Structure formats: C-alpha cells, structure tokens
Amino acid sequence: MEAFFIYFLKVNGLLVTFFLAYYFLLRKETFFNKNRWFLLLGLFASVLLPLITFTKTIWVDPSPVIYETVSNDYVPYIIENKTIEEPFDWNSILFYVYLGISVVFIVKILIEILSFFRIIKFGKRTKTKEALLIDSETNENPFSFFNHIVFNSQMFSEDELQHIISHEKIHVKEKHSIDLLVSKVFCAVFWVNPIMWFYQKEMLQNLEYIADSKASVIALDKINYQKTLLKVVTNQHQLSITNQFYQSLIKKRIVMLNTNPSNQRKSWKYALILPVLSAFMLLFQVETVAQVKSVVVSPEKTAYAVEVIQFIIDKKTSNAEIKKETERLKKEYDVELEISKIKRNKQNEIIALEAKFVDSNNTTGRISVNGDEAIEPILFFKELGKNGKIGFDRGDMSTVFANMDSNNSIKSEKISWDEAVKLSNQERNNTTIFIDGIKSSQQDLSNLDPEQLFSLNVIKENKKNIIEVVTIFKSLKDCKLLIINGKEYLQSEIPKDIIIKCQSIRQLNKEEGIKKFGQKAKDGVLIFEGKSTFSKKDVNSIPFKKINSEETNQIGYVFDKISSDNELENDVKALKEKYNIDFKVLHKKRNSKGEIIELKLSFDDNKGSAANYEQVRSIAIRPVFLKVKINESGKNDIGFYDNHEMVTKPKDEVMERKISIIENLDDNAIIYVDGNLFSKDEVNELDVNGLNSIKILKDKESLKKYKVTNQKEVIVIETNWKTKK
Template sequence: METFLIYLLKASILLSLFYGVYFLLLRKDTFFTINRHFLLVSIITSLLLPFIEFTTIKFIENPTFYITETNQSPSKNIIPETINWWVIGSVLYGLGALIFLSRFCLQLLSLKKLLTHHQSRKEDGFNFIEVTQDIAPFSFFNTIVYNPVLHSREELDMILKHEKIHVQQLHTLDLILMNLLLIFQWVNPFAWLYKKNLEQNLEFIADREAINQMTSRKEYQLTLLKVSSNNYSTITNNFYQSLIKKRIVMLNKQSSQSKKLWKVTVILPLLSLFLWSFNTQEVIKIKQDTKINQKASDNIFFQEKGKKIIEFIVDKSSSKEDLNKVKYTLKDDYSLEVKFSGIKRNDANEITSIKVDISSKKGTTNYAISNDTPINSFAIIYDSETGKIEIGQSGNSSSHVWFIDKDGNHKKGKTMKIHSGDKKNEFIFSDGDHKDIYEIHTNDNKTFAYITGDRDGEPLIYIDGKKTTKKEMEKLDSDTIEQMNVYKGKTAIKKYGDKAKNGVIEITTKKK
C-alpha cells in the first residue's frame, strides 16, 4: 500500500501543477475548447506520468561493512515493531474513497430513478423529459430534463439550445471522469478546485455556441439572470450555475488573440522538473573489480554451522554514500526496503540525528537517535534464514565470531572496531581481557584472516594430505570443505618439522 500512496502523492502533485497553469495563465482567455482539451489531457497525464521512471546508475567502491556467519545470540537491544503510519494512512484514505464512491453511486441511482419514472420523447436525436420538480434544466448524455412550467417559451428555447451543446459535445463524459478522479484524489484540495473550473469552462463553451445560434445576445444574458433553481446533481450539466456573473463576463469578453496560446507550453518545463525531482531513481552498484564477497560461507576461517547474519555498522561519520550502500545492498540482495530520514549533521559533518525504517514481507522495524552530540555507532542486523531484523547500539549487538589465534586455537569473541582499506580489513578482536588485531585479506573473492605480527612467512598448506600452494587453496569452494585444522608454533613443528615454523593448514574435502 505504501507504493500506492506514493503514486497517489505524485499524481496529486501533477494535477496541482496543471491546475496552477490553468488558473494563472489560461482561465481568463476565451480559448474554451482548447482549455477543455488541456484540462482533460491533464487528468490523464497526471494518472499516467508517475509510472514513468528514469534510472541513473552510480558505481561505488566496495562497502566498509562486513558479513559473518555465526551462532549469534539474540541482541539485547532489539527495537520492537512500532506503529505503521503507512497502514494507518492507507486505512484513512480507503475510508474516504469509499465514502465518496458511495456518494457517487447514490447520485447515479437517484438520477436513474428520475429518468426511468418519467416519459421521454425523442426529437432530432435528443431525449426530452419534462418533470414537475423544481429543478434547474440539465442534460445527461443525450437526455435533457426540464420543467416547462418554470420558464416562458422564449426562455425555454434558449435553455434547450444551451443543453443541446452539452449533449452534442459529450460534456457528460468530462464530468464523470472528473467525479471519478475526485474519488481517487479526494484528499487533494486542488482536485476540488479543478472540478469547479472544469465545470465552469464547459458552461462557457455551451454559452458561446448557443449564443451564436441566437439573434439577441442581450436576451440570452437576461435569461441567465432570471433562471435560478437548485442543481440536480454534480454529474449533470446544469443550465443554472452559481457562476452567472462570470458567464456573462465571458460572453462579453473580446476573443483572445491566438498568439497567447504559447502559455499552454509553460507546463512542459514544469513536467520536466517533476520527472527530474520525483521520477529519477539513482541505482548504486558496487564496482565489479572491488565488490566484496557477501557469502559468509566463503570466509574460511570464520566457518561454523549456524545462521547467516548480515550486519552493517552506521556511525557518526557515515556518509550519504555509506548509507546508500546499506540501502541498496539490502534491497538488491535481500529484498528489504530501507529508508534513512531525519538526518542532521553538525559543523564537523558528523551525524547527530537519524531515523531508520526497514520493512520486509514479515514486518517492519524502526530505530531513531536524536542528540545534540554525535551519535554512537549502531548496527543493522538481518538474519536471512529467519527474516528477523534487529537495529541497536553496536556495542550491545556486535556479532560473535570464531578467530584462529597464534597457536591455532579457536577463539570466540566480539568485533569491537572495523577499518577498511584496499583489499584489506582490520578487525580488533577482544575476548574480554586483551585485544588482538586481525587482518582480513581478500583474493579472488576468498577471505583469509591472519593475526597481525605473525606474518613472517606463509604457512604450509595440505589438501587431502597433499602439499599445495596458497593459490590452490584459495581456489577451493568452501562448500567442498569437510574439515580444516590449523597448527602453529610447537604443535606445527612437532608434526611437520622446522619447515612448519610458519604454521600448517590442513584441509580435508568432502568425498564425492
């Protein structure tokens, strides 16, 4: 429903633009038929143009975020689902549309009842119905309804000529289209003004055509002044309107010069501005040569059976591009809709306020921070297996990962800080008492972790008992690995001799 409401907003903005051009530039001219076409085309354009979108592609370097595969315990800082204002807005809009649709249907039923309960006579392709009610003459498609008792023969002759113009030019279609648009855009105040001006222009057309068939312009104007009664319906063409003064003014106005028609083209740059502002979508793509591998199973040193957790860190220094990386990565790879709003920065360009809204097929999650000082970093965590979304302070929701230490032992702790460079990530690891720094190197979309300070030489590598090279190891598909052992220090030398002083990596692949 969010998509529909956004479409409704765009359509309303477009209709308002068209109305502004008509009201400011066209309504006082006598190009009544051209104005009618302008108003009708404007309605159709406002409904169709929001579907047209232009896409610009921007390539960026690899993100500074990381993805791990872990047995992560639930975060203590889970943001509960809050009120979904899109749903509330949709319900309120739907109720309003239903009310106006019901009103329109009741008008049609009332009109049908009136037409079917009176006899009609056909003459020259028109259906004439004489009624006894005190209503103003009106036409609906090819039917003209009037009360002959209320008007003299001369007045009635002028009235019928006026209504015949409405019938011949199918003005009823304009009114029905406008009423349907009002049901759709009832929340748009400009739509109601648009309807008023459209009806007024139809009366100008009928007045001009009718008076051309008469010998006395003065008599026609006097008839307009004399005839007053209640309008029957907003979906019929009524002879009497509360716009009598304007109609008489337009009847006596000198025809506008054709050179003024240029004013219609003013709408073109406004439409271009609309498309550029609202219908241009920027798609951010990661450069292929630097794109990080987002498959956690390829991080060989981090392998552990468990859930796939995708975590992004947002801090005070996160730029617009950084936030877009989060947005488009989650959208393109995991079909999550992410919106960052309410972003405020201080003089140092540090974020002090930010709001995050994330929605998926399974629900929504919101998170907001607003301070006078720079924000603390927070994590956006998505479990692709369960579809669970969590947002919270990164200090409380850091992911627990397995590392290999200097002695080849597995250590479990939490990542405290991340730096990123060209093909290199530095992780500061803490197990509670001390910190070690690990470097993450990426080659051919494979990620390997080494503890800093223990990189004097490369370790020995054995795959299925055969000595091989690091390059061959990096070619392995992690899905084919059954077991991996890492030996360092005395343990490695004891098993393989002095040649293993830099460590040994043993890999056993799955048997086919």
C-alpha cells in the same frame, strides 16, 4: 506504503501545478475548447507521469579494499526466543480511514446516478436526432446527462425553452458528462487536496462557457439568452452529476458571453507547462544507478592493480540498458555477451534470464537464473591484459574463466592423492601445499584420508608446484544440504565425529541446487554418490588423520520413504555377507508418488540379538536407522533407532507435536518458512530440531499479508537457521 505515499504526493503536486497554470494564464482567455482539453490532460498526466521512471547509470571509483584476518574458531552461542510485540501501525489505520472517506464520495456519486434514473423514469419522452428530451414535472433545473435532456416545460416560455434545449444539446453533442464524471471521481480519490475541488469547479465553469458561446450563436439574440439564464437563478435544486443550465457563477458566464474573443497569438501560454513537467521528470523520475568501475585488487597481501570492465545486471535493469552494454562490450572489447530468455514479474523486475559470452580468445561461459523471486545482482567482468580472468559473479556463486595465452607456462590439472604425495616428496623445496585454504606441510598431506577428499589439483608454474586440496569437511562447512543414500540431511544434523564414506561426491551450485531441491539448497548441495556409510572418527586423532579400519567397527543404515527396492535388496545381501546378519523386509507399501507408507523390518544376528520394526502410516514414513556394531568376542550392539545419532532418547512431546502438524498439512497448503514460500514436500524435508514456531493463521490481515486468495489459512514457520548461520 511509503512508495504509495510518495506517489500520492507527486500526483497532488502535479494537480496543483496544472491548476495554477490554468488559473493565472488561461482562465480569462476565450479558448474554451483548448482549456477543456488542457484541464483533462492535467488530470490524467498527474496520475500517469509519477509512474514513468528513467534510469541513469553513473560510474564510480571503487572503495579501497581492506584485508582482515578472520578466525575460523567456533564461537558458542545461545539461541533465545523472544516474542517481539509489533508497534501499532498508524499508517495502515490512516490509509483505511482515508479510503473509507473516498468510498463515501463514490457512493454519493452512485446515489445521484440512481436519482437521475428515477427522475427520467416518470417524465414524458421525446426522441430527437441529437438527444432524448425528458419533460419532467419535478422542480429540477434544466440539465443534461449524456444523451438525456431534462426540463419542466411548465416553468418556461417556448422561446426560453428553445434557448435551454439548444444549450443542453451542446453538452450532449460534445459529451461533457464524461468530463463531469472524471472530475467527480478525482475529487473522491483526492478529496484531501482542496485544490482538486477548485479544479473541478473550473472544469465545470469552462464547460458552461463552451455551451454558452455556441448556444448564443444559434439563438442569434444574446440579450434574450442572458435573460433566460437569469430566470433560472431562483431555482437552485439540482443533481451535482449533471450539466446544469443554471450554474451559481452566472455573473461570470454573462461576462464571458460579452468578452471579445482572445487573440490566437496567446496560445503560446499552453506551452509554458512543458518546462515545469520536464523539471518534474528530471528531479523526481530519474533513478541513479551506481556501477563500480575499472580497478580490482588481488586478494593477496602483495596486491596489484588489474584493469577490469564489468556490467552489473540486477532486477531493475532495462532491456535498453542490456542492449547498450552488450553493444559496447562488442565494439570496445570484442566480447560477445548475449542475454536472453528474460522474464519479468508484475513489478517489471527480472526473475529469470540466461547469459553467455565468448571473447576474442574463444573463452566461453554461461549462467542461467530461473525462479519466482527477483534476481540477485549478477556481475559480468573481464580483466584486461594477459591472462585476464573473465566470467560471472553472483553472490556466493562465481563462474570464472582464465584466459591463458600460448606462451604461458601455467598449467592446472587434477591428480590423485598418491600422485600428490609422491610429487610433494620428490619436489619438496618447490612445492607449496594448501589444505582447505590453509598452508600445510607435506606431513599434513600424507596424513589425509583419501576417502575424505573432495577435490585435489596441482598448479605448475615456472617449475613451482601448488597443490590445492579441498576435503569433505570443508565442503560440509560450505554446503548446508547433503544428499546421502538419496536422503536429504542438513549439515547441522551430521555429528562432528561422524565420517561419511561413499564412492564419489558431486557438488551442485546455488542455482542448480534451488532448482532441484528448493530454497533449502540456497547454500549449496553435496550429493554423495553410491551407497554411503557412517562411521565415527577417533576422538583423539588429529584433523584429517587417516582412520584405520580397526579403529571403528560401527556402521549405520537408513531406510526412508524414497528407499528403492534395489537398495533394500542390496542391504539384505550386504548385512548377510559381511556380518552374518539375517535382515529381512517383511512388508512394504508405497503411495501414488512411490513413497513408502508402510514398512516392516526384522533382523537376527545369530548371536542372540533379534528385533522387529514396523511403521504403518497414511503418509510417508519417517526415517528409521539401523545401527550395527560388531563385537567379535561378545554380543553385538545392533538395533533400530528413530534418530541419526542412533541412540535411545526420551520421547519429546513438543517435537512430536511439531512433526505431527507438519505431516498432516494439506498437500496444497500455503506455507512460508522464514519468509520464503515452501511446498509441502519441501517442508517434509526440514530438520524439525531447527523449527522455533509453527503458526496456522486464518485472519484476514495475515491472508492479505501473504497474498493468499484461494485458501482459508496460511502456515508460517520460523526457524533458527539464520541464527546458526
């Protein structure tokens, strides 16, 4: 609304500028045809120029960087749901009132057009080469509208009628009706601006000057022509949408008929509007974009300055700017940066692109962004000098490549946990260890459980070793979405005392995650490869301590809508071979998407514990969890559960109602979660515990707000994820 209001002010400001230029510089000149085009140009320039913008890039010095120590301690919080009453939107009320008045003026124009057709319907018609003459019995003043000329022959002599028809033929020939309708529409839209009404009046007056000057030449006798003008003064009944032979400013028309033609040298006055328009464009239509230049400070406390070149691409970056910057990078720094596959939305904002580079050291990199929303700013940077880094930075996703020359002694390689422990023992004095970014001891490294490692690298530089370890726990904190046994989990759903064991882990960056799993993957995705099992940590163990197999004998299995036949068969075999449990899939049925909608399971541990479980639905089943806790000396703890904690919980009616609403949404429903558009499949994967409210809105205002055109309702879901984050 604010952008529209600013545009509205600019348009009215330009209308006033053109009117004042005409009124004080051109009104008394006899350049009638030039004045006509000047006034028309003023109208169209006023609405078009505010839509044209130019971008100016300025380079600014970076702000000083201040380093702070941030505590990683968990801080408890309370989520409090409050209903916030939105203030009354006076801006919208005023807008619709203004729009309503404009509609009234438009309707008035349409009514007058209908009145015109009613008048010509009953008149006597005579077709000529130039126009269609309508001899009407009404008391209307003579007028023309496009190629129709209407008059009452009973009211004028033959000579007077010839003057009138000659005058109106000029209007018809030069299509003055277009000017008239354009001015009427502008008055209807900008009715609040009083200058617009004066603008229209001057336009119509100038059209009469044009017709008078040319018709009086044809008549040869200006005196008789002027007498005809005076004769029609007594009858003032007229339609405002037509070109009238009579105009109320008859005195001015007669004065202008007797005015000597203006000297052509005075045409220079038209050029005086150009400096004003140039000033308008420079003052109001140039957007300044600031880009930080040159110096990047190392994040170490012993900071050093590095000279950097960089180019920021955001949603408003133009193709011309991209071309200019890529040519500069090639010419000045020998970096070939290619940006292609650019897609823009209706607002001309970039929503997709692909960027790749290669520098003089043959270091290459690539980034690809694709979606429906405007892109977040992407920074391309290159550190100058030896070993300078080069790459892209986009929010929480970075792609960095280090340029290493042949004489550099720095090497980085992946090693196993056993190799890292051996290296730290053999070169204890020359080895520094970081676990999840925290400087750690050799004993901390030895205590790690190898199965809980996400990545392990050693950097060797000048006989110094730096071992960098990232654990699953760190990855869990960084990534909010986990794919375990093909099932999607939010990080908040995994209890802190649970360890996940799997064959390997693969991490997707933000772009890849969103492309595959939607907006819920915006904070990163961890994919646990192979069959994964859950087990509990020893609550008394120190962080990252290796857990002996004897310390836990509980495992969990999950069966959901995407469980494959092979996975089910493997689970049957594993439970029998490892624990002598007879586990059976008695029945299953899938829908057209391959999702399980009916499932019947049973188990018998041959120790006295046995149970059946069944779900029969028209939509995909909810996940079912099988808890297996083996007790060698007594009865096993084994059973089916509907939650990942694998405990018996009382039925939560509120939660059940939320689940029911989501499950029964139409596949084509328009759904917004925290302001982001979600598909039905994406909503099905949400953690219901994180949903604050689910609203089904059907009112016109809500449908308009969410741009819903082909549906009768929009579903708006609010979560507490932001608060948790």
